[in-house]
Structure formats: C-alpha cells, structure tokens
Amino acid sequence: MTEHKNDSRAGRGRLNRYQLEAVLDDSPACVVNACVGSGKTTVLIEKIIYLHEEKKVPLENMVVLTFTNKAAGEITERLHTREPGIRQEQTECFGTFHSVAMRLLKNYLPVEQAGWNWEFTVMDPDEETDLAMDIIGERGLKVKYKNRLKKRLEQEYQGWIAGKEESRYKDDLFRLYPILEEEKKRQNKMSFSDLLRVSTELLLAGTERMQGMSGADAVKTDGMSGTGKEEPGKEELGKEEPEEKLFHPQWIIVDEVQDSDAMQMDFLAALTEYSVPYGGARLFAVGDPNQVIYSWRGTGENMFFLLKHRFGAKELTLPVNYRSGGAILEAAGRFRQFGDEIRSSRDMGDLITVKNHYDPFQEAEYLAQRIVQLHGEGKAYGDIAVFYRLQKQSEMLEKTFARHGIPYELSVKRTLKDIPVLNWLIKVLRFSVSPEDEQTGSGVLCDGRYGEKYTRKKAQKIIREQVHGAAPLYDRMAGFREWADRNAGADQTEFPREIFEYLGLREALHPTSAEYEEEERLVLDFLGQMCRIICAAPDKAGEGETFSADMENAGRDVSIPSRIREYLNRSALYGMKIDAGECQTTPVKEDIDTVKLMTLHASKGLEFDTVFIIGVNQGLIPLRCRSYEQEEEERRLFFVGMTRAKNELELSWYTSPGEPGVLGEYSRYLKMIPDRLLRWDGRRTEEGKRENLQQMRRMVQERIRKKDDAEKNLQKNTAGADRGGKKDRESDSLQTHANAEAEANEEMETGQGQPELVIRVRHRKYGEGVLVMQDEMNIEAEFPGYGRKKFLKSFGDLEFL
C-alpha cells in the first residue's frame, strides 16, 4: 500500500535521469523537489546505497531523518530488501527527528549540562499536560482555556522559546513553562519537544566550544564520551583513541522535509554546524511543497522553501509521476501551487467519475454495491479506498459496509494507552526503574482500579518522602531495581512471570474480577514481549544487535532496569503501538483483504488502484475556511487525495448533506477541473450550471472588494499599514467599484494573454514578484525566496503593480 511501486525498478540502472542526478549530487546542500509519485523514496534508498558502497561513507556516519515512524520503518525496510547484510547498529541514526534526538542525548551529548541526567525518561503530551495541571493547582497560576491546555502547551511553546513576554491570552502560561521545565528536570524526564530543543542547544554549545579549541581536544572534552566526569588522566588517554565511538555525521538526509517545523529546522542547522569541525556534513533533503497538509499545527511558512533558503541549497526536481493515469494527474495538477506541470509516464487512462447522491446514506449504499461489484469483477478489496474530509463521516460507511458484509479497515491508531491495564502497568514499570518520576509513581498509587486507592496528596507524600511500609506496592516498586539486578541471570522465559509475582500484580488486578484472566494475559504478553527484546542474547554472534548495543558502545549502564527504561522510552516515542505480530493484544489483521477507509489527511503517502472521495460538497471540501492560507491547504489536501489513485478515481457529492454548514451543491473544486477530464455520471443539474455562473460572479465581486481595499490602503498609508479594516470594507466608492468591475471583466474575457513585458505583482503573503504565466484559469508568478507559485485567477490573490 505504501509507496513500494518502484520496487520493481530497484537498482540504480532503472532510475530516470532526474532521479540519477539527485542520487549522484554532491552539493553541500541539496533539496529535491519531488513531485507526487515520482519515486522519492527510491531516490533516498539509492542515494544511501550509492554513498555507502561507492563513496565508502559508513552508514554510521549518515543521519537519515523522517517525520513519522511509518516513514522511518519504510526506509529501513526497503534498505534491508536492497542490502540484507545491513545490521541495525549501523543505522543507529536512521529514524524520526525525535528518536534520533533521543539517541544523541542518550549516547553522545552532555545532557547533564542542560539539567537532566542521561537516564532521563520520555513523557508523552498527556503526561506533560497532567503535570502542568498539577503545577497550576499548586502554584495558583491563572491559565485560561484549561480544557485546551495540551494544545496550548504545544502551540505556544515556540513563542515562549523565542522569548515572547506573554501569551496572547494574557494569562500565566509563560510563567508556567519555566516551572514546568524545572519540574521535568527534577523528575528527570523530557517531553517530545524537549528532546529536539535540548539536543539542538547541546549541539550548538558543543560547536561553539569547539571553535575555541582544536581537533581532538575539543572532541574528547566536549562530553562526546558521555560520562562527562572524567579524570584528567583518562582524558589524556582519550587522545589516543577517541574517534571510534564518536558522532561524525557526514551526510544528513531528510525525507518529506515539507512536513518539518521550525524546531526540526533548527535541529538540522545545529547538526550541520556541529559537523563543521569534522569537515562538514552534506545535507540532502527530499520533499514536495505541494503536499503540505499539516501546516495548521506548525508555522505558516512553507518549510520546503525555507530550508532551501536557509541552507542555500541547490534545488533539483523529480518531475515524472509513475503512479496515476493521465486524466487523474492533469485534474489534480489544477490544485498544485508550486512548480511546473507534472509529467505523466502513462497515457490518459480513465476519466474521473463525478457522481451525485441524495444523502450520505444513499452514498454509502451506492459505495457498498459498487465495491461488491468491483470485487465480483476480480478487484481485491485492498485495492480500494474511500477518503473523506471529517473523521465522523466514517460512521455511515462503517454501518453500511458491515451490513453488506464488506471487510473494511478504519485507519485509527490504537495504542497501548487505550487499554487501561497496560497503561497502568507501564506506569508501574516506569516508576520501578525511574524512582525520580514522582508524577508517575503517585499516578500508580492513586489509580482507582489497580492502585492502592490513596488520595493524590497521600500518594505524593509517600513517594516524595520515601515512606516505606505504608503502601506495599510502593515498597515493591522501590525495591525493583535491586531485585532485577539480583535476578538478571535468571531464566529469561520465566522472567515475565517473576516480574508479575514480584510486583504483586495478581492482587492489584483483582483475581476475583470478571476481567482478571484477560487482563493477566495482556500483562504477561506485554512483559513477555518486553523481555524478549531487552534480553536478546548478546552471545548470538552474527545475528547482530543486542538491545541497547548503542548505549553499551557509548559506555552507558545496560543493566536490566536500564534496558527496561530504554524500552519504555522507545515505546513512548513510537506511540506505544500495538504490534499485532508480537503482542497478542489484537487479532492479527495483516493478511485480511480489506477496503480502507480514512480521512484525506491519513491518505498521504499511500496509493490505491481505485479511490473514492466522498462528500465533495461546498462547505466540506473545502471545509469552511477562516483564512487564505487555510483555503490553500484545503486545495493541497484535495490534491493529495486525488493523487493516491492509480487507475480509478470517483468523486461524489450529495444533494442533502444533513450537516450544518455543508451546502447541497457540489464543491467549486469540481469547477476547477476541465470538463473533458470528468465523466458526470447521473445528473449535473441546470441549477448546477447556473450556480456555477453565480459563483464566478461572486468571486469577481469579492476580487473587486479586495482590490478596493488594497488601493485604499495604498493611498491612505505607507507600507505595513493595517490591511482593510471592516469599516473600510463597508464604505465602497462607487466609482472605483465600476472601474474595477470593467477591468475584471476585461481580464476574464481576454484570457490567455502572454506577458511580454515584466509585469510586477504583489501577494499579501509572498510579497512582490514577477508574473510568469497566465491562462484562462491560472496565473503564475515568481517570488524571491518562495519560487514559482500558481494561483486561481478567480480568487484575485495577486495585485498588479
């Protein structure tokens, strides 16, 4: 399902010239603008293999960064397919930004200089929010929108880091951050953003100090060895053989770079800076500015161009799409905003079907019948996917598909945290191996179901003052590390059971309860999986890695409690996924042929033979937007969805959506697709066409208003003036209005006038630029720092100068 299409093309000989150029490129910084379905992962893999085998760059000296665990998994998996001999410890720095940052902090960076100890644990956003809530209560801080605290903590973090005085809500949030940080240091744990921020800071600090020193001295004393408390004599020794276990990035390779945020960009900058004394690492990043669909959780800037700018990177392109039929590709191209036309490697293929249904129920019924039909014609369920804009749209599909007996799979992430008994067990283990983590410890004791039913205060007192004899569970957790060390040599197959007995979990799980057997099985499965992984025998020569091999190399303690801690840390970063293969918490689903149901967002990175996008109604696709940037993102989202389809794409809308805010007319996005690419199945009403005209009229009017505003602002003020306040907008000058309308009409009729002179334009976000191209629908301009950008004429985003 993932982008494996190029497996058949494996090997450098099968690359097209653009792909080959990217693989061979040797610039200090290179960013590859990879169009959708252009084989970007293949390029990444071939690049890594080329560097390794022909340029003799050790894999250990490559940092390969991805945004998601899924992408990281795909890269290592495909690398293994191409080169089965690769051992896991060689790809230590292959992973998500966060997991690589954690590795650096654990093994190479002097984390104690930042106020943590190398045995730190990783906390997830829920825990951080809980801790923040506790602090707010204890210190009597005034924080608004506590129900959205989790979101606020993440979103406003950047602002606090940047040194802003106060939250935009004018409350105590920015006073909370430093207290929260102190508390996290005290309990020796890091949030996800701490991992990135602290590693960035330490990399930069290391670079600075190194600049004042020379070569090997700098290397050894800068904490690269890890313990950070060496005696002078040892340091001398270090000079002799320091290189082996150090962190020497030669290549930094980044996947889906358009998805990274400001902190990740800073991390990249710090990595390259850090590498300068070692000869400087080269940066190779791949991404697609047209596939930015998560900007709402990061900054508004397009990171693809930001990166290009910041690192002065050479830009290469992968312009050929190997996935979709010509009609699908051309239609989708209408929603792209950057770059030249995508080149298709295929013929026109099937047209895109557009269908109208009465309501979501009828739509689901139709889909069910159609899917049964397709399956009858020999199509696998797994080749079919249905995409929608909102999560709740899946309900109707689920009910209907279940009724028709169609096997389907909903893409929702289930984590271990969703299973209460495992959620509690993980806390027990975490406190057992990290007793400074008071929050987790008291959480265990307070738990209403499995804990010892202490009040929060009482539990905190026991933990803070280390009161023995009051809570048996506390006593056992406090003694766990000593117990585990003593039992380290014990029979591994018995170990899970022994942990279970030692911690007294039988009593905690209430042996008489109805769920006991199931819960005991879950707990033993989890412990079993954990022990298998952390106890992987070090003596199995040739089989490669042991758990924590990297830490052992770095001279860290790898006792059993230490390994458990790192196992839990990694699980936290991997979202505590339920691994169907290993842990029998869910039935193994992998081999079942199912139709995939998912949001447009979740479809990114996947491909299917047949794709249905439902609810292509005005007000849903695009969803009601507040800002111009948001509307652009909706367009990219639709683009991503359409380009998942290889052969068949069907778009449908309903007359009676039954949701407030969703109109009973088809999306104007359908009007952006040339009619010759569409097959309107069923009625495309006359009202639809009239609506179309009215829509165009409205857009022109809108445009006129914007133009008016802009003109007024220009007349009234110097640059940087407040843009069109509400009052200005209401008082229209009739004269300008008439002029602008005439102008707008003229422009619409003249159509494809090719610019012969340099025509300068202005955009509210990209600033001043030069007109590059325009046709009856689109207008393209080039802006310094952003590159070429395409706009829809009818939106009137560009102002002519």
Added chain:
DNA sequence: GAGCTGTTCTTTTTT
C-alpha cells in the same frame, strides 16, 4: 452560582 456579554474556536494529527 445564575445570568449576562464578549471572545475564541470549530476540522485535520505526528512525535
């Protein structure tokens, strides 16, 4: 703490 007015967000989701 009920009742009022004004403000802010609503969807998408990863680590």
Added chain:
DNA sequence: AGAACAGCTC
C-alpha cells in the same frame, strides 16, 4: 453559525 469558555455583575 453555534458551541464552549472567560469574566463580569448581582
């Protein structure tokens, strides 16, 4: 457009 929340008054 409507829900949810903040902060004010009584």
